[in-house]
Amino acid sequence: MSAALIDGKAFAEGLRQKIAKFAGEFEAKAGRKAGLAVVLVGEDPASQVYVRSKGKATLAAGMNSLEYKMPADSTEEALIAKVKELNADPAVDGILVQLPLPKGLDEQAVISTIDPDKDVDGFHIINAGRLSVGQKGFVPCTPLGCLMLLKDRLGDLSGKDAVVIGRSNIVGKPMAQLLTDANATVTIAHSRTANLPEVVKRADIVVAAVGRPEMVKGDWIKPGATVIDVGINRVDGEDGKTKLVGDVDFDSAREVAGAITPVPGGVGPMTIAVLLRNALVSAYRRENIALDEDAL
Numbered sequence: 258m259s260a261a262l263i264d265g266k267a268f269a270e271g272l273r274q275k276i277a278k279f280a281g282e283f284e285a286k287a288g289r290k291a292g293l294a295v296v297l298v299g300e301d302p303a304s305q306v307y308v309r310s311k312g313k314a315t316l317a318a319g320m321n322s323l324e325y326k327m328p329a330d331s332t333e334e335a336l337i338a339k340v341k342e343l344n345a346d347p348a349v350d351g352i353l354v355q356l357p358l359p360k361g362l363d364e365q366a367v368i369s370t371i372d373p374d375k376d377v378d379g380f381h382i383i384n385a386g387r388l389s390v391g392q393k394g395f396v397p398c399t400p401l402g403c404l405m406l407l408k409d410r411l412g413d414l415s416g417k418d419a420v421v422i423g424r425s426n427i428v429g430k431p432m433a434q435l436l437t438d439a440n441a442t443v444t445i446a447h448s449r450t451a452n453l454p455e456v457v458k459r460a461d462i463v464v465a466a467v468g469r470p471e472m473v474k475g476d477w478i479k480p481g482a483t484v485i486d487v488g489i490n491r492v493d494g495e496d497g498k499t500k501l502v503g504d505v506d507f508d509s510a511r512e513v514a515g516a517i518t519p520v521p522g523g524v525g526p527m528t529i530a531v532l533l534r535n536a537l538v539s540a541y542r543r544e545n546i547a548l549d550e551d552a553l
């Protein structure tokens with residue numbers, strides 16, 4: 258049996274169209290566009306690419322994109338001052354500081370300066386706390402995107418056995434929280450988990466967020482399970498060029514799973530779409546304009 262492909266690219270495109278519609282309605286009601294500010298420190302090539310594509314996607318959704326580039330040798334004080342300026346700017350609904358920051362800058366100190374109500378990445382500890390106690394805040398974009406794909410595929414997640422591999426603050430932990438809130442029974446596996454293949458084999462839902470190319474093999478997967486591959490790993494291809502692969506060995510997993518996200522084209526496109534969603538939700542909240550947030 259060959260698993261169905263979960264087309265994150267198409268899902269993200271649909272979400273972006275909905276966001277554009279709601280962004281137009283926001284502009285008509287608020288008399289201004291929703292605004293997302295992105296701060297990039299230094300010249301890391303991958304970060305430059307991400308920031309450019311975030312900016313393009315923000316504009317395409319009918320929102321304002323504000324980009325601030327700061328030199329790699331910026332001081333923490335200068336970066337924090339920039340964040341504070343954006344906190345105070347009424348035209349800015351969402352603030353994202355592109356990570357990783359250059360060495361010597363304390364990411365946690367910078368993130369904790371962002372106004373939690375503009376923290377559209379959901380990395381501020383106030384938002385982590387809100388998620389953990391079920392209060393309205395902002396949820397990190399990648400796990401929220403994974404949840405959307407799972408609900409679209411499976412509908413109700415109640416009673417499903419889910420295994421999240423990876424316990425990072427930006428993917429694994431919030432993913433486990435979201436699945437718990439959706440009434441799945443969740444196991445968090447990590448680098449010290451004993452018998453990982455056996456743990457994974459129990460799962461109706463597997464979310465792999467490890468950062469190890471093709472680690473999860475097809476014979477670890479329960480037949481018919483839904484597999485969400487968050488990993489993005491660049492490896493050498495057979496043709497001498499590099500290629501992107503996930504944390505799941507796609508070819509063997511595809512033979513066993515019921516449905517699986519490809520890499521690229523699965524989770525990746527969801528992350529930016531959800532970022533736009535969070536920024537627009539922030540704009541509606543800040544202007545006190547009613548919005549059915551679950552519709553987005």
Ligand code: NAD
Pocket residue numbers: 399422423424425426427428429446447448449450453466467468469487488489490524525528
């Ligand atoms: P991380 O390095 O912060 O965390 C990795 C986690 O994997 C850790 O909790 C660790 O315990 C676990 N782990 C490491 N080795 C393991 C092993 N052998 N067995 C089981 N668990 C193991 O990484 P992250 O930021 O959570 O990212 C994970 C992956 O997801 C990376 O490939 C990253 O590039 C990718 N990612 C993709 C997106 C996207 O938009 N698609 C967004 C964020 C991260």
